[in-house]
Amino acid sequence: MIRRRNDADLDACVAVLAEVHTRSGYPHHWPADPARWLTPDGLVAAWVAEVDGAVAGHAALCGNEVSRLYVAPGAHGSGLGARLLATVEADAAARGLRLVLEVKTTNTAAVALYERRGWVRRGTERQEWAVGGAAGVAKAVEAVEVHRYEAPARGTGRVVPARSGAGTSYT
DSSP, rough: EEEEEOOOHHHHHHHHHHHHHHOOOOOSOSSHHHHHHHHHHTOOOEEEETTTEEEEEHHHHEEEEEEEEEEGGGGTTSHHHHHHHHHHHHHHHHHHEOOOOOOOOTOOOHHHHHTTOOOEEEEEEEEEEEEEOTTTSEEEEEEEEEEEOOOOTTTTTTEEOOSOOOOBBBO
16 A cells, blocks of 8 residues: 655665665665655655555655665565556646656666656766765765666656756655
8 A cells, every 4th residue: 555654754765775775775875864865855745555454565756756766675576666556647747747867877776666667767876965964074975986867757747857967866
């Protein structure tokens, strides 16, 4: 079942995210405050996937970007990622938005999902992502290669340019 995320889901979402991070390295760097990371500025809506009443996946819409999309390792191959993505796509279409996203080139499972669903790769680029750092201390920078995707044209969605350089909404 896919449903809207509520505040009571955040602990379970963080627990699943920790499993995902341990298994696949997503997110690239573990956030200092994972619950806050799952609720970024610009959040429009978020959803969870449940299996037998337990959270097994998550996706968010931030502006016109798909964000924070992940599925518990034990649920890989079950179609939850595609169902979560379809949910975000339907919500964005109802809002008149044409979705975009960015994904690390090394995240081959996510790349395969997006391409199976007809997403169009619009480019690949190296980006500089901040690493670590504490208040008042300069952060290190790490170069990461990402693919930029645009949702396939469905209905009458309009293309809205992605934010550039935000570095916070990669799937």
